[in-house]
Amino acid sequence: xxxxxxxxxxxxxxxxxxxxxxxxxxxxxxxxxxxxxxxxxxxxxxxxxxxxxxxxxxxxxxxxxxxxxxxxxxxxxxxxxxxxxxxxxxxxxxxxxxxxxxxxxxxxxxxxxxxxxxxxxxxxxxxxxxxxxxxxxxxxxxxxxxxxxxxxxxxxxxxxxxxxxxxxxxxxxxxxxxxxxxxxxxxxxxxxxxxxxxxxxxxxxxxxxxxxxxxxxx
Amino acid sequence: xxxxxxxxxxxxxxxxxxxxxxxxxxxxxxxxxxxxxxxxxxxxxxxxxxxxxxxxxxxxxxxxxxxxxxxxxxxxxxxxxxxxxxxxxxxxxxxxxxxxxxxxxxxxxxxxxxxxxxxxxxxxxxxxxxxxxxxxxxxxxxxxxxxxxxxxxxxxxxxxxxxxxxxxxxxxxxxxxxxxxxxxxxxxxxxxxxxxxxxxxxxxxxxxxxxxxxxxxxxxxxxxxxxxxxxxxxxxxxxxxxxxxxxxxxxxxxxxxxxxxxxxxxxxxxxxxxxxxxxxxxxxxxxxxxxxxxxxxxxxxxxxxxxxxxxxxxxxxxxxxxxxxxxxxxxxxxxxxxxxxxxxxxxxxxxxxxxxxxxxxxxxxxxxxxxxxxxxxxxxxxxxxxxxxxxxxxxxxxxxxxxxxxxxxxxxxxxxxxxxxx
Numbered sequence: 173x174x175x176x177x178x179x180x181x182x183x184x185x186x187x188x189x190x191x192x193x194x195x196x197x198x199x200x201x202x203x204x205x206x207x208x209x210x211x212x213x214x215x216x217x218x219x220x221x222x223x224x225x226x227x228x229x230x231x232x233x234x235x236x237x238x239x240x241x242x243x244x245x246x247x248x249x250x251x252x253x254x255x256x257x258x259x260x261x262x263x264x265x266x267x268x269x270x271x272x273x274x275x276x277x278x279x280x281x282x283x284x285x286x287x288x289x290x291x292x293x294x295x296x297x298x299x300x301x302x303x304x305x306x307x308x309x310x311x312x313x314x315x316x317x318x319x320x321x322x323x324x325x326x327x328x329x330x331x332x333x334x335x336x337x338x339x340x341x342x343x344x345x346x347x348x349x350x351x352x353x354x355x356x357x358x359x360x361x362x363x364x365x366x367x368x369x370x371x372x373x374x375x376x377x378x379x380x381x382x383x384x385x386x387x388x389x390x
Numbered sequence: 391x392x393x394x395x396x397x398x399x400x401x402x403x404x405x406x407x408x409x410x411x412x413x414x415x416x417x418x419x420x421x422x423x424x425x426x427x428x429x430x431x432x433x434x435x436x437x438x439x440x441x442x443x444x445x446x447x448x449x450x451x452x453x454x455x456x457x458x459x460x461x462x463x464x465x466x467x468x469x470x471x472x473x474x475x476x477x478x479x480x481x482x483x484x485x486x487x488x489x490x491x492x493x494x495x496x497x498x499x500x501x502x503x504x505x506x507x508x509x510x511x512x513x514x515x516x517x518x519x520x521x522x523x524x525x526x527x528x529x530x531x532x533x534x535x536x537x538x539x540x541x542x543x544x545x546x547x548x549x550x551x552x553x554x555x556x557x558x559x560x561x562x563x564x565x566x567x568x569x570x571x572x573x574x575x576x577x578x579x580x581x582x583x584x585x586x587x588x589x590x591x592x593x594x595x596x597x598x599x600x601x602x603x604x605x606x607x608x609x610x611x612x613x614x615x616x617x618x619x620x621x622x623x624x625x626x627x628x629x630x631x632x633x634x635x636x637x638x639x640x641x642x643x644x645x646x647x648x649x650x651x652x653x654x655x656x657x658x659x660x661x662x663x664x665x666x667x668x669x670x671x672x673x674x675x676x677x678x679x680x681x682x683x684x685x686x687x688x689x690x691x692x693x694x695x696x697x698x699x700x701x702x703x704x705x706x707x708x709x710x711x712x713x714x715x716x717x718x719x720x721x722x723x724x725x726x727x728x729x730x731x732x733x734x735x736x737x738x739x740x741x742x743x744x745x746x747x748x749x750x751x752x753x754x755x756x757x758x759x760x761x762x763x764x765x766x767x768x769x770x771x772x773x774x775x776x777x778x779x780x781x782x783x784x785x786x787x788x789x790x791x792x793x794x795x796x797x798x799x800x801x802x803x804x805x806x807x808x809x810x811x812x
Contacts, residue, residue: 197581201530202521209522210514213651216592216602218659245469255469266675271787273666278677281660288662291600292499295473298598342669345681347791351775351783354685358723358765358773360732368728368761370799374556374695374808379466 217287228327229308231315250316260316276317280339472500477563481697493566499598502648506632515654518583531573541565543641546792553808558694567746572617588654596650604658639715639744640682673785687793688712688766699804706755714768719747721767728761728811760800
């Protein structure tokens with residue numbers, strides 16, 4: 173204990189003031205975030221590689237990690253157990269009646285795989301994987317989607333060399349440009365001929381609120 | 391309530407109730423007409439005995455007779471109730487404000503139980519000074535109060551292929567509308583000093599999903615808020631306690647709950663919830679991304695499958711809600727004959743920007759079947775389309791943003807059903 177606690181406080185405040193202002197804005201609320209604090213929470217990764225940490229991991233390590241941490245829900249080959257998300261396959265199904273949207277068939281960017289696995293997986297044990305482990309699992313997911321060979325090693329250095337097949341097929345929202353019928357003056361009287369005919373009934377399907385319905389959110 | 395005098399007595403009313411059940415409804419009506427209504431002639435317990443004191447319910451709950459007005463979920467929709475959704479009981483609500491305990495829930499990693507003393511909001515990236523705020527700091531900013539709807543992008547998503555779920559709670563109940571108290575995001579960002587290169591903002595939650603979405607800076611500076619109260623009280627844990635992002639008019643996924651971090655950047659992040667999810671697959675295999683606005687939409691909440699007509703012919707109230715992520719609701723039309731003819735409905739109550747609006751249509755029902763529809767028109771002139779019109783462009787696999795016109799078939803008995811009509 174210092175004999176002069178007040179003096180110590182004053183010195184600390186002075187040091188803080190020299191390092192950064194108490195806050196930037198006109199209201200003087202909040203306090204500067206420290207570099208360590210930002211590093212602790214800033215875990216996001218972008219398609220251009222910004223945010224990728226140092227590290228590396230190969231398909232072989234990824235397979236072992238995946239078997240231990242992921243396969244119970246996502247299946248040994250990314251095919252999924254029950255209603256858990258499918259991670260692999262489905263290439264060429266996006267125009268099918270029942271598309272299978274996976275990393276290989278649908279996702280545009282590999283960075284999203286790294287970012288999401290790191291921040292939210294395994295389900296129930298989020299942010300428990302090391303950087304190298306996430307690289308390895310990401311490499312294995314590429315392998316399951318037939319996008320790399322079994323000896324592939326993913327790292328921060330070669331990350332941007334991997335492109336996912338469906339990247340070109342996303343476009344920004346164009347609803348108001350392509351669905352202009354929504355601005356047509358609506359009909360008020362005698363809009364359709366004849367009597368209404370029921371073409372579909374929810375009561376026939378009978379999945380409210382329980383049952384094995386066709387639809388799904390995931 | 392140990393006091394003997396407060397116990398319900400075995401009264402003549404109980405005897406009458408028993409005989410009513412045994413005798414059937416018709417006999418009861420006859421008896422009531424002959425001698426008068428027992429509900430009037432007999433003094434009920436609540437008139438003759440004392441009720442609960444003011445110390446009984448520090449935080450009140452609805453009447454026991456309203457126990458059916460609850461959120462419900464559909465187990466087959468998702469793999470696990472922790473990353474799932476439940477539904478607001480729209481068929482039982484009126485006005486425009488959703489009670490906090492009935493606001494639908496959508497979580498991706500369950501409900502985070504955040505200690506408000508441990509809550510921090512960090513803002514960093516392309517700012518002059520990255521800052522950290524406590525909840526106490528947040529409450530020292532100038533506040534605003536705004537009523538907004540929050541609609542899940544997947545609301546009505548199970549209906550793309552046709553009528554599936556039989557109740558407005560399930561077809562349209564991924565929505566709520568409350569008054570938020572909070573701080574304009576612009577004020578908070580200005581405290582950090584935005585750099586000109588900052589074009590996008592990443593919002594991140596503190597839950598086990600660490601939910602992230604990219605939001606253009608124009609929207610962040612326009613009408614977004616960091617809210618800490620809803621309908622006057624603290625946010626419910628399931629709605630992001632102690633603070634959430636409010637993104638008026640835009641899909642609910644972007645309203646990041648348990649908000650912990652805002653990063654300013656020069657490009658979008660393309661994270662999982664804006665690539666794998668919340669992108670809208672079209673028939674040609676391409677997909678729309680960044681479909682942020684929730685378009686004009688409406689639905690009749692009563693009558694509806696969970697709220698049939700029980701009074702027979704005669705005066706009947708049709709009511710429903712309309713909303714638009716692009717502005718206010720200018721008009722709602724109602725059709726009784728499956729879209730052959732339309733009448734303007736009566737809008738009632740306040741009309742707020744990007745809020746639910748309440749409409750009514752009162753008429754004499756002649757007992758013939760009804761094919762009820764409603765059609766919203768917003769302040770931009772956008773007219774709510776039919777489901778078929780949407781399908782003609784989007785097919786049936788886009789999951790999100792189904793704002794097509796809903797049809798309820800009401801039969802001669804007043805029972806209502808979710809149908810599609812030609």
